[in-house]
Amino acid sequence: MPGKVWFNGSMVDYDKLHIPLLNHSLQYGSGIFEGIRSYSGDRNVFIFRLKEHMERFQNTAKIYRMDLKYSATELEKAVVETVRSNNLKDSYIRPFAFYKSDEISLFPSNREVNIAIAAIPFGKYFGEKANRGVRCKTSSWERINSRILPVRAKASGNYLNSVISGLEAISAGYDEAILLSGDGYVAEGPGENIFIVSKGKLATPGLESSILSGITRDTVKTISQDMGMEVSERLMLRDDLYLADEVFFCGTAAEVTPVVEIDGIKIGDGKPGEITRKLGQKLSEAATGKTERYMKWLTPVY
Numbered sequence: 001m002p003g004k005v006w007f008n009g010s011m012v013d014y015d016k017l018h019i020p021l022l023n024h025s026l027q028y029g030s031g032i033f034e035g036i037r038s039y040s041g042d043r044n045v046f047i048f049r050l051k052e053h054m055e056r057f058q059n060t061a062k063i064y065r066m067d068l069k070y071s072a073t074e075l076e077k078a079v080v081e082t083v084r085s086n087n088l089k090d091s092y093i094r095p096f097a098f099y100k101s102d103e104i105s106l107f108p109s110n111r112e113v114n115i116a117i118a119a120i121p122f123g124k125y126f127g128e129k130a131n132r133g134v135r136c137k138t139s140s141w142e143r144i145n146s147r148i149l150p151v152r153a154k155a156s157g158n159y160l161n162s163v164i165s166g167l168e169a170i171s172a173g174y175d176e177a178i179l180l181s182g183d184g185y186v187a188e189g190p191g192e193n194i195f196i197v198s199k200g201k202l203a204t205p206g207l208e209s210s211i212l213s214g215i216t217r218d219t220v221k222t223i224s225q226d227m228g229m230e231v232s233e234r235l236m237l238r239d240d241l242y243l244a245d246e247v248f249f250c251g252t253a254a255e256v257t258p259v260v261e262i263d264g265i266k267i268g269d270g271k272p273g274e275i276t277r278k279l280g281q282k283l284s285e286a287a288t289g290k291t292e293r294y295m296k297w298l299t300p301v302y
Contacts, residue, residue, distance in 0.1 A: 004085045006078045006117040011085050014118065024108045025098030029157030032060045033096045035252040036079065037122065038301060040089035041289035046298035047083065047093070048252075048287045050076050052215050057095055060153040066113050068097055075115070076299065082117045083301050092122035092253065125253040126175065133260030133272045134175035134249070136189070138238060139165035143179040143187035145210040152213055162190035176249070178241070178262065181209045186236040192249035192257070193217040196240060197275045203240075206233035216250045216283075219297070223282045226293070229275075246273030248280075256280035 002014040025031035034057045038047045054072040061068050070078070079093055095117045101108030124130040144151060144161045151158065161179070169177035178194065181187045186205050188194055193214040195204045202224050205211050224231045241247055247259040247267045256279050258272035286294035 002118045006082045020102040022102040024101040031098035031156040036093040038083050038091045039287045045089050045301040049215050049297045050299040063150045063153045082119050091119045093119040130257050133258035135261040136176050136178050137169040137174040139177040139179050141165045143210045151210050166190040185209045189249050192251040192254045196244035197246035198244050202231040205236050220250050246276050248276040
């Protein structure tokens with residue numbers, strides 16, 4: 001549980017923050033959010049790609065016609081203050097904006113917005129499975145697309161699609177789901193982008209497959225290219241996953257997580273692949289300040 005939360009410009013005790021039961025964003029999923037991480041490095045604690053996350057937060061607000069009343073720069077400072085006030089090192093940070101309205105209406109007359117930023121200690125999203133690899137099931141639920149909801153926005157309601165697909169996979173004995181687009185192409189995991197490795201080359205679905213344009217996805221692409229590997233964005237079939245040498249998820253929470261089995265079919269030799277392992281290590285080094293060329297991605301906390 002967080003100790004202190006940044007709320008509308010002030011640090012407040014988490015357990016004293018009360019939201020009405022009938023709050024519009026709770027009832028209808030109209031909140032917007034981001035997921036950010038901080039990491040302890042040799043010289044400081046660093047927030048990873050804070051600027052890009054807060055830009056996306058602002059863009060999501062624009063799409064959903066929310067007036068945040070704070071600039072991206074002001075919110076970046078608030079994130080740093082939240083991590084510092086809780087004396088955190090390795091943490092997960094959740095900025096969240098939601099309507100103040102608690103009236104029963106799909107279209108709130110009071111469109112003022114609350115902004116809260118919470119941060120908690122955080123390790124591996126998949127626990128030990130992050131090291132040995134996760135088993136996935138292709139979901140019977142398809143990924144939402146921009147004819148239904150704006151998929152480039154991180155809005156609470158969008159993630160019901162993720163919740164139902166993930167619950168289906170877990171109920172069937174798997175660790176995570178993989179969603180396909182409405183056209184039957186590979187999209188992403190419930191909370192992760194996906195990559196395949198074939199003959200030393202990387203590929204990942206593009207925006208046309210209704211993916212979230214992930215910041216960690218962009219990071220992995222950049223690091224891979226800097227390592228001299230070819231990376232492409234393309235339409236990807238389900239059997240492309242089965243026949244790949246390696247498959248991995250990436251995301252703020254998941255970082256780089258190997259996928260070793262899909263629908264009962266082993267990927268490669270059924271163990272985390274060498275390229276996946278190297279990319280996970282390079283991401284960790286970048287996030288903890290061990291790689292000078294990626295220091296531009298880091299915001300120091302202390």
